[in-house]
Amino acid sequence: ATGAAGWEQQVPEDWVPIIREDVQRQRRQAPQQPLSDAYLNGMPPKRRKIMC
Amino acid sequence: MANCRGVERILKKLKDSVDSGKYYEAHQMYRTLYFRYNAQKKYAEAIDLLYSGAKLLLEHNQITSGSDLSLLLLETLNASDTERNDDTFEKIGILHKMIDPESPDRPTFVVKALKWSKGSNCESNSGHPALHKQFAVTLWQEKNYPEARYHFVHSNDGEGCAAMLVEYHITHGYPSEVDMFIAQAVLQYLCLKNKATATVTFYAYARQHPEVKKGPPYLLPLLNFLWFLLLAIEGGKLAFFTVLCEQYKLSLDRDPCYFQYLDRIGQQFFGIPPPKKNTQPGVFGNLLQSLFGEDEEEEEGFSSEVNLNSSTSGRASVMNSEDLD
Numbered sequence: 001a002t003g004a005a006g007w008e009q010q011v012p013e014d015w016v017p018i019i020r021e022d023v024q025r026q027r028r029q030a031p032q033q034p035l036s037d038a039y040l041n042g043m044p045p046k047r048r049k050i051m052c
Numbered sequence: 053m054a055n056c057r058g059v060e061r062i063l064k065k066l067k068d069s070v071d072s073g074k075y076y077e078a079h080q081m082y083r084t085l086y087f088r089y090n091a092q093k094k095y096a097e098a099i100d101l102l103y104s105g106a107k108l109l110l111e112h113n114q115i116t117s118g119s120d121l122s123l124l125l126l127e128t129l130n131a132s133d134t135e136r137n138d139d140t141f142e143k144i145g146i147l148h149k150m151i152d153p154e155s156p157d158r159p160t161f162v163v164k165a166l167k168w169s170k171g172s173n174c175e176s177n178s179g180h181p182a183l184h185k186q187f188a189v190t191l192w193q194e195k196n197y198p199e200a201r202y203h204f205v206h207s208n209d210g211e212g213c214a215a216m217l218v219e220y221h222i223t224h225g226y227p228s229e230v231d232m233f234i235a236q237a238v239l240q241y242l243c244l245k246n247k248a249t250a251t252v253t254f255y256a257y258a259r260q261h262p263e264v265k266k267g268p269p270y271l272l273p274l275l276n277f278l279w280f281l282l283l284a285i286e287g288g289k290l291a292f293f294t295v296l297c298e299q300y301k302l303s304l305d306r307d308p309c310y311f312q313y314l315d316r317i318g319q320q321f322f323g324i325p326p327p328k329k330n331t332q333p334g335v336f337g338n339l340l341q342s343l344f345g346e347d348e349e350e351e352e353g354f355s356s357e358v359n360l361n362s363s364t365s366g367r368a369s370v371m372n373s374e375d376l377d
Contacts, residue, residue, distance in 0.1 A: 007299060010291040015280060019299050022273035026302035029273075035232075035307070038224035041198040042236045043309055 059097065063104060070108050079109065079117040086124055095132030099125060103143055110150040119157035122147045126164045136171055138182060144169075145186030153194055162187060181208045192216045197224065205240050210252025213237060217253075218261045230263045231274040232307060238278050239313035242285070245320055251282050274303040281317075290322040 008016050062085065069078040082105040089098035102125040110118035125147070134140060144165050151158045166179030178184075188203035189212065197220040204213035214234075221233040234257040241250035258264050258275060265271050268279045277300040284292035297304065297314055304310040318324035 007295045010295045018269045032306040036226045039229050
């Protein structure tokens with residue numbers, strides 16, 4: 001894995017605060033609930049068969 | 053010239069038969085004329101005849117004979133070297149729309165038409181984007197979102213795709229999937245190397261969806277990921293791509309397909325080498341090839357996708373293998 005401060009140097013400066021905030025937001029996100037049929041319909045057919 | 057007037061006279065006669073309800077006779081007459089034209093290699097005339105005949109019969113709700121002539125039209129297109137242009141795609145689109153959605157001939161018509169539309173151009177593997185658009189718009193009007201979605205993803209109509217996805221999500225998706233509906237489409241477009249349409253679809257969806265707050269940047273991390281990803285592809289920097297996949301992992305894990313799409317996107321846009329083949333011939337082995345692949349696997353995945361809502365999904369595969377002979 002890249003070091004704690006590693007990735008910030010790899011991307012444009014103006015991306016950094018946005019990505020940082022998103023990292024925090026993702027940690028607060030509720031776990032993914034089961035997906036709707038409408039969404040599952042968009043998956044490649046083989047994967048859909050496995051998921052259903 | 054005399055010949056030309058003759059054709060007009062025959063067409064007029066045929067129209068009169070149909071208008072007066074002599075469907076069977078008219079149908080047989082269209083077929084007879086078609087065989088005659090075909091034997092003489094008068095393909096343009098045969099195409100005009102079949103198109104007007106199919107349309108006329110379908111207008112009179114003669115679904116079986118109408119779709120029979122529609123299928124003959126596709127065979128004639130295949131036999132001739134008719135140009136693949138918007139005019140012909142539109143005609144196919146009109147017949148597709150007129151054939152009853154429940155008719156078993158419709159999936160056959162779709163598969164054959166897409167096959168013709170490819171021609172020798174191997175770039176558009178699953179059929180011409182302009183023809184996919186014709187099918188997508190009709191299916192969307194019919195509220196057949198899953199099939200409309202499939203054809204939009206193979207078209208170049210990002211604005212249409214976005215508007216359809218907004219409607220599909222609001223009417224059939226869960227509120228928590230607002231960002232996932234667009235992520236799924238953008239990543240699939242990118243797997244199909246269609247960055248331009250991926251970009252148009254992304255911004256149009258974000259702009260039009262009432263539940264997406266104005267951006268970029270957006271309040272939803274997955275949307276920022278897509279925004280950055282499209283920028284990273286523009287610059288082609290592998291480091292950007294790697295950082296994004298790492299920092300947004302929690303969002304990307306929400307759909308087990310996302311990292312598989314991203315593997316392919318990494319190969320296509322950032323020069324990542326493909327994984328060694330056949331190390332794991334498991335169920336997931338040819339998963340993506342089934343939708344996006346360039347090999348023979350594609351045919352199978354493609355036709356089962358077209359038959360999404362049909363109870364007999366085996367039918368098109370059988371038909372396909374016959375066609376390949």
